Amino acid sequence: MQLLAEVGKGLREDSIKKMSVDTKKNRNDLVTNFDKKTEKFVNGKIKEAYPEATIVSEEGYGDLVKDMSGLVFFVDPIDGTMNFVKRGDNFASMIGVYIDGEPLIGAIIDVMDNEIYHGGKEIGLFINEEPIDDPKNLPxxxxxxxxxxxxxxxxxxxxxxxxxxxxxxxxxxxxxxxxxxxxxxxxxxxxxxxxxxxxxxxxxxxxxxxxxxxxxxxxxxxxxxxxxxxxxxxxxxxxxxxxxxxx
Amino acid sequence: MQLLAEVGKGLREDSIKKMSVDTKKNRNDLVTNFDKKTEKFVNGKIKEAYPEATIVSEEGYGDLVKDMSGLVFFVDPIDGTMNFVKRGDNFASMIGVYIDGEPLIGAIIDVMDNEIYHGGKEIGLFINEEPIDDPKNLPxxxxxxxxxxxxxxxxxxxxxxxxxxxxxxxxxxxxxxxxxxxxxxxxxxxxxxxxxxxxxxxxxxxxxxxxxxxxxxxxxxxxxxxxxxxxxxxxxxxxxxxxxxxx
Structure with a gap:
């Protein structure tokens, strides 16, 4: 979760930078850069810690993954790009981990609220490391x-x-x-x-x-x-x- | 703005109470009570400070206002009731003030984020008493x-x-x-x-x-x-x- 905390900090700084850029074209380029930069950073950290893992990600720094065998990471550096660009809130960064096709761990940071959700079937669910109850099975x-x-x-x-x-x-x-x-x-x-x-x-x-x-x-x-x-x-x-x- | 800060504090406590009530029917009654209680409180404070004012409000504690002459207050104790009930966030409390039909002052509290917007043509716009710039005239x-x-x-x-x-x-x-x-x-x-x-x-x-x-x-x-x-x-x-x- 340390990784997503770091990603969040970087993106909050980027969000401020973005607002200070003048023209729309430059701002759009900048956002694409933030997206790529963040994915490169996350994928690098994953490869460092799990050299055997393959990575499926949006911006092109991942692997060409053909099947779900072994350890597979899914990375979305900025989810809700339009919110990032237009609102400056309600966007996220996400990492999902699967082993031989089975869901293992997921982690999502609500970047601007700095809330990190993480968990899986084995370990339970957490917000900022605090365990949370399952939601009710409402109709x-x-x-x-x-x-x-x-x-x-x-x-x-x-x-x-x-x-x-x-x-x-x-x-x-x-x-x-x-x-x-x-x-x-x-x-x-x-x-x-x-x-x-x-x-x-x-x-x-x-x-x-x-x-x-x-x-x-x-x-x-x-x-x-x-x-x-x-x-x-x-x-x-x-x-x-x-x-x-x-x- | 003191008034809306007080309203916000009360509603945040109510929001916690609401969750602890067991059956749905009781919870709905409670929400209606929160709505009425808040309006009664706000309208009372307004009448105390401005006895000459008339009040247009949702829950029935206002006046029968037939024209916009003089000082008219508009009160919405809980705006976004469905969000209050189902989400516990993204609901608001609002007061608008008009004089002889002209907009004078508006104030809105985002209750759970505890952010108070207030302002008018004469005084400018504020979030939690800090002045803010007008938004850009975007297409x-x-x-x-x-x-x-x-x-x-x-x-x-x-x-x-x-x-x-x-x-x-x-x-x-x-x-x-x-x-x-x-x-x-x-x-x-x-x-x-x-x-x-x-x-x-x-x-x-x-x-x-x-x-x-x-x-x-x-x-x-x-x-x-x-x-x-x-x-x-x-x-x-x-x-x-x-x-x-x-x-």
Whole structure:
């Protein structure tokens, strides 16, 4: 978790730097640089500590990983880039660790709030090293749901039928931030099209917390491909899968 | 601002109490009680300090206000009730003050973050008593927009055409919290159907910050009625009004 704490500190400094840059074009270049710089730093540290590991990551400093055998790390240096650029809050940095395809450890830092979530099935769940309880297994009618904006607005898979059965709809724009909401019971469902590095850390922790992480067509989650994923309490995911129309 | 600081402290304690109550029914009753108790407290303090003022408020402890003459206070004890109940964060308490129909002072507390926004055209804008700069007059393409969930999902007024021209869509579920985002430049537009107490404080401060607060059909804002309101930078509101279809 030391690693993510360091990443967080760096990104908070970057966030201030970004604001001081004048033109939009330069600012966008800078953000891309922050993304790459952070991934390079994280991947380097991982390779140092676990030379045998392979790394799946967004910005191109990872390995070409063809199967999930052995120790596989997933790295997302800045999750919620638009929030990083436009808001300066509600963005995250994430690391997920799998061994022979099995979820082992996940870690997410809410960078600006400086809150680190970490855990796994074996060790339990923590916020800033303090153990937390699993969220309640609430039904859809009792909780707030977060669905990616394009999916919700276009009513893909008739997802608005699920939203209407919930107690309300929220859009935060960062998978990492929303995983934090799920782990603390602030929301009961998240649905989005996610890349491997968007999903890896959150999947480990949500499954460890007794939640369900499912593809919407019943196929097993493939950690080496992007896919539409639904994450939530057992009750909510089961209700949602019955309601969604996947044809 | 002392008053809102006190309100915030009380509501943070209430938020903890709420969680310790067992059944859902009791919890809902409790929340209604918190709402009423807070409004009664705020309205009492206002009447003490300004006996000549009239009060427009949500829970029934206000006056029957028929026109905007003299000193009129608008009180929303808990804005974002669903967030208060389900999340325990991102809810607000708001007071707006008007004199002979003119916006005078607005104050909003983000209760859980304990951040108080206050200000008006004469005095400027502050967060926790520290002066802040006006947000930049960004165009739609450069900022995030927040539109109420029912309006966005049903594409009312073709609002999705506005959303598609922005850099992204967010839903936070509390007018007070979103006014804070507008004042700090984290978002550039908010559109929703708002009651007088939802709008009053935010309108004062957003107008003081150089933003535009408009009805979508070109009629003047009526502070004694609920209406669809669009709030944002001058550029964004002008672009949005051209794009929206009001028939």
């Amino acid at each position: 859809l009618v009792e909780g707030l749901v977060d669905v990616s904006a394009p999916m919700a607005l276009s009513n893909k898979f008739s997802v608005q039928d699920v939203i209407k059965k919930s107690s309300g709809f929220r859009v935060y724009g960062s998978a990492g931030i929303i995983f934090g909401h799920l782990l603390t019971g602030k929301e009961v469902m998240y649905m989005s099209y996610l890349a491997p590095w968007d999903l890896a850390a959150g999947r480990v922790m949500c499954e460890a917390a007794g939640m369900n992480v499912a593809s919407i067509d019943g196929t097993p989650i493939n950690m080496l491909e992007s896919q539409v994923v639904i994450v939530g309490t057992q009750k909510v995911v089961s209700e949602a899968l019955k309601t969604l129309k996947t044809r | 739609l393409v450069e900022g995030l927009v927040d539109v109420s969930a029912p309006m966005a999902l049903s594409n009312k007024f073709s609002v999705q055409d506005v959303i598609k021209k922005s850099s992204g869509f967010r839903v936070y579920g509390s007018a007070g919290i979103i006014f804070g985002h507008l004042l700090t430049g984290k978002e550039v537009m908010y559109m929703s159907y708002l009651a007088p107490w939802d709008l009053a404080a935010g309108r004062v401060m957003c107008e003081a910050a150089g933003m535009n607060v408009a009805s979508i059909d070109g009629t003047p804002i009526n502070m004694l009625e609920s209406q669809v309101v669009i709030v944002g930078t001058q550029k964004v509101v002008s672009e949005a009004l051209k794009t929206l279809k009001t028939r």
